[in-house]
Amino acid sequence: MEHEMEKLVGTSEEEDDEEMEMEVKEEDDEDEDEEGKKIRKSTAMISGNQFEYQQQQQQQQQIQEQMGGSGGVRRFRPKEEKERTKLRERHRRAITARILAGLRRHGNYNLRVRADINDVISALAREAGWTVLPDGTTFPSRSQVLSLSLSLSMWRTRSFGVIFVFCYRTPENFSAHVKKTQMGILSVQLFQSARPVATPSSAAVTSSSSQMMPAQTPPVSLRGISSGYRSSAEYRPCRMKGVFVPSSTPYDGSSAARSRSTSMAGDRAERTENSPLIVSCMDTVDNKQVVDISPKFQERDFSGTPYVPVYVMLPLGVINLKCELVDPDGLLKQLRILKSVNVDGVMVDCWWGIVEAHAPQEYNWNGYKRLFQIVRELKLKLQVVMSFHECGGNVGDDVCIPLPHWVAEIGRSNPHIFFTDGEGRRNPECLSWGIDKERVLRGRTAVEVYFDYMRSFRVEFDEFFEDGIISEIEVGLGPCGELRYPSYPVKHGWRYPGIGEFQCYDQYFLKSLRKAAETRGHSFWARGPDNAGVYNSQPHETGFFCDGGDYDSYYGRFFLNWYSQVLVDHGDRVLSLAKLAFEGTCIAAKLSGIHWWYKTASHAAELTAGFYNPCNRDGYASIAAMLKKHEAALNFTCVELRTLDQHEDFPEALADPEGLVWQVLNAAWDVCIPVASENALPCHDREGYNKILENAKPMNDPDGRHLSAFTYLRLSPLLMEGQNFVEFERFVKRMHGEAVLDLQL
Numbered sequence: 001m002e003h004e005m006e007k008l009v010g011t012s013e014e015e016d017d018e019e020m021e022m023e024v025k026e027e028d029d030e031d032e033d034e035e036g037k038k039i040r041k042s043t044a045m046i047s048g049n050q051f052e053y054q055q056q057q058q059q060q061q062q063i064q065e066q067m068g069g070s071g072g073v074r075r076f077r078p079k080e081e082k083e084r085t086k087l088r089e090r091h092r093r094a095i096t097a098r099i100l101a102g103l104r105r106h107g108n109y110n111l112r113v114r115a116d117i118n119d120v121i122s123a124l125a126r127e128a129g130w131t132v133l134p135d136g137t138t139f140p141s142r143s144q145v146l147s148l149s150l151s152l153s154m155w156r157t158r159s160f161g162v163i164f165v166f167c168y169r170t171p172e173n174f175s176a177h178v179k180k181t182q183m184g185i186l187s188v189q190l191f192q193s194a195r196p197v198a199t200p201s202s203a204a205v206t207s208s209s210s211q212m213m214p215a216q217t218p219p220v221s222l223r224g225i226s227s228g229y230r231s232s233a234e235y236r237p238c239r240m241k242g243v244f245v246p247s248s249t250p251y252d253g254s255s256a257a258r259s260r261s262t263s264m265a266g267d268r269a270e271r272t273e274n275s276p277l278i279v280s281c282m283d284t285v286d287n288k289q290v291v292d293i294s295p296k297f298q299e300r301d302f303s304g305t306p307y308v309p310v311y312v313m314l315p316l317g318v319i320n321l322k323c324e325l326v327d328p329d330g331l332l333k334q335l336r337i338l339k340s341v342n343v344d345g346v347m348v349d350c351w352w353g354i355v356e357a358h359a360p361q362e363y364n365w366n367g368y369k370r371l372f373q374i375v376r377e378l379k380l381k382l383q384v385v386m387s388f389h390e391c392g393g394n395v396g397d398d399v400c401i402p403l404p405h406w407v408a409e410i411g412r413s414n415p416h417i418f419f420t421d422g423e424g425r426r427n428p429e430c431l432s433w434g435i436d437k438e439r440v441l442r443g444r445t446a447v448e449v450y451f452d453y454m455r456s457f458r459v460e461f462d463e464f465f466e467d468g469i470i471s472e473i474e475v476g477l478g479p480c481g482e483l484r485y486p487s488y489p490v491k492h493g494w495r496y497p498g499i500g501e502f503q504c505y506d507q508y509f510l511k512s513l514r515k516a517a518e519t520r521g522h523s524f525w526a527r528g529p530d531n532a533g534v535y536n537s538q539p540h541e542t543g544f545f546c547d548g549g550d551y552d553s554y555y556g557r558f559f560l561n562w563y564s565q566v567l568v569d570h571g572d573r574v575l576s577l578a579k580l581a582f583e584g585t586c587i588a589a590k591l592s593g594i595h596w597w598y599k600t601a602s603h604a605a606e607l608t609a610g611f612y613n614p615c616n617r618d619g620y621a622s623i624a625a626m627l628k629k630h631e632a633a634l635n636f637t638c639v640e641l642r643t644l645d646q647h648e649d650f651p652e653a654l655a656d657p658e659g660l661v662w663q664v665l666n667a668a669w670d671v672c673i674p675v676a677s678e679n680a681l682p683c684h685d686r687e688g689y690n691k692i693l694e695n696a697k698p699m700n701d702p703d704g705r706h707l708s709a710f711t712y713l714r715l716s717p718l719l720m721e722g723q724n725f726v727e728f729e730r731f732v733k734r735m736h737g738e739a740v741l742d743l744q745l
Helices: 002-021 034-045 050-066 079-107 117-127 253-262 269-273 328-340 366-377 405-413 446-460 462-466 507-520 554-581 604-608 621-629 643-649 657-670 686-696 722-735
Strands: 130-132 138-140 149-158 161-169 174-180 186-192 280-285 288-293 310-313 345-351 381-387 418-420 426-431 470-475 586-591 633-636 675-678 709-712
Touching: 079 117, 117 130, 310 722, 328 366, 345 366, 366 381, 381 446, 405 426, 446 462, 446 554, 470 554, 507 554, 554 586, 554 621, 621 633, 621 657, 633 657, 643 657, 657 675, 675 686, 686 722
Parallel strands: 310 345, 310 709, 345 381, 381 470, 470 586, 586 633, 633 675, 675 709
Antiparallel strands: 130 138, 149 161, 161 280, 174 186, 280 288, 418 426
C-alpha cells in the first residue's frame, strides 16, 4: 500500500514538473539548457534501442553545431507555437484574476492588488491552519498533524467488538464512518471534508504520545481587516455515525461551548454531536458501540501573574418591582459560597424603573439597602450599575422591568422620546439621545433626570462609599446599559446575524441631522440612507453596506460621522455629570461586543450600532479618548468567545470576536485607561475560562498590561452545581495568579 502511495505521489510530482515546464517564456534564451535536459531524459528512456539512441545523439550534435559550438542549446519555436503559448498564458492569468477577485469579495482574503498564485496558496494554507513563512516554508501549526495518513496503532477484539486507538496525522478534516461488519469487526471509512472549521470544544484531546503546541498569536489587524490567518490550527472533530455515544450532560464542556454561540439564534443545537475523537476507544456493550473519550489539552500556567479581581453579577430579579429583596436567605447562602472561593465582590443593577417608578424625583432604595448590608457583612465589594434602560426582551433577560410609569405616560403623548427606526417603529427600551438637552420630561432634560438619580444614590449610600464597599459605578448609557444604539432589537424581529437598522428617525434626531447637513452646506443630506436594508439583511444584499457601497461615499461618510458623533457626545454629557456626582469613585462605561460582520469591509452591524469602524477607520479610538477625558474605565464584553467557534456555528456571519476584543482593548490601553470585562453569554466550561484568561492577561505583553477586573455573568443555580462550580473556583484562582494542581501541560 505504501509503495503504491509513493508511486502515486511520484507521478503527481512528475506531472507538476511537466506543467511547470510549459510556463510561458517570452525570451527564447530562457529555454536554453531545457531542450538538452529533455533530450537527455528521452535518451535514457530509450536506452534499450541503440539505433534510436544514435539518432538522438546525432540530432543533439547538429543542434550544437548550429549554435556555433557555444555549448548552449536553443529551441527554435515556430511563431504559431509562440502565439498559442501566449494565448494559454493570457487565459491562465484571466482565470487567476477571477479567482483572486472572488476571494477578495466573498472570502475577505487580504490579497494584494498584484497577487499571484503563491499568495492564493498561502492564504488558503493559513485558512486551513498551516503556518506559511515569508520564504514559503510551510508546516502544520500543531505537533499532532504530521503526515497524510491515519495510523492504526493498537486494536484488540472484545465481545465481537474492536477497540481502535487512532492517531490523526493530518491537518485536514476527516469524518469517520464506523460500521459493524458481520464478523463483529469495525471497518472505518474516511471521507476528507472540504475545509477547516471551528475550534473543537473543551473535550478536545491528543494522543498520549503527542502534546499540543502553544497556539500562535496571529497578527491581528486593528483596522478590522482579516488576514486570513487563524489564531489556532484546530479542526472540526470527526463525526462517528452509526456509533452509540452516551448523551452528554448539560454541563459537558463541548455542549456548553456550543451553547454560548448558538443561544443568540436558538438553533443549530445539533452541532453538539461533534465530539473530537483524536484518541478514542470503542467497545461493544449490549450490542452497542461505546466511544470513550479522555480529554486533554494544553493550558497556560497563570501562577505568579498579576491579580485580577473577579466579581459575580447578581440575578436580574434580585430586587422585585416593589423594591424588595427577593429571598434574602437563599442569596446569603450563595454569597457565602462565593466568598469561600475568594470572589472579590458582586455587581448589581439599580433599576431606574424600580427606584423612581411612580413619580419624578421620588426614590425608593429600601431593597438595595438590605442587599448592600448583606454584602458588607460578608466583606465583599460592590460594583453598582446605574440602569436607565428597561429589562426584558433581550438575550438572557428572565424578568421584565420597564421604564418608570411616568416616563411611559409621557411617551404615549410624545413617542419621539424613544429611539425610532426608518419604518417609524418605537423602541421603549431606553430614552432617545435626541432629548438629552430637550426639556420634555416634565420640565427636565434627560441628562438632568440621570444626574438627579445618581446624586440621590450617592447621598443615600454615602456610608458604603466612605467604607470603600462600593468600588465602582457603571453608568448606563443606552440599551442593556451599553453605549450603543438599539440597532438590533429582538422585539422588532431581529435575529442573529442580521446587520440591524439605523435608529435616528425621531424628530429630535432628524432635527440634529438637518442642522449638521446645513452646516456642511448640503441640506439634501438631511436624511437617513434609503438602501441600508432591514434588520435581518446581510451586507452584500444592500447598496449601502456592500463592498464599495455608499457607506464610503461622500454622503455615507458624512452621515456615519454624524451618527457616531451623537453617540460619543451622549457618553460625554452623561459621564461628565456622573463624575460630578461620584467624585472620588471610579466610574465606568460599558461597550457591547458586536463581532458579527467584523470580517467584511463595512462592518455593517457596528455601523448601525453607532461604532464607525469600517476596515479603513478605527471607530473605537474616539470613544476611548472620551473615556480618558473623564478618567472612566472601559467595560467590554464577549471576551470568552472564539472566532473559530463562531465560524463553525454561523459561518455566514463572518464574525471575529477575537479580533474585535484585541482592537478595543488596545484602543483603551493606548490612552492608558483601565479596562474591565465580562462574558457576553453564560460560560461554565474550561475552554471558555481559558479564553477569558488569555484576554485578561495577554502573554508576552512588553508593558505587562492586563484587565483591571472581570465580572462573571451571572450568579445562578447552574453555576453553583457540582463540576460547574469546581471549574469556576479554579478559574478564580488563576485570575488571582494562584497555582492550580490539575493544570494540563
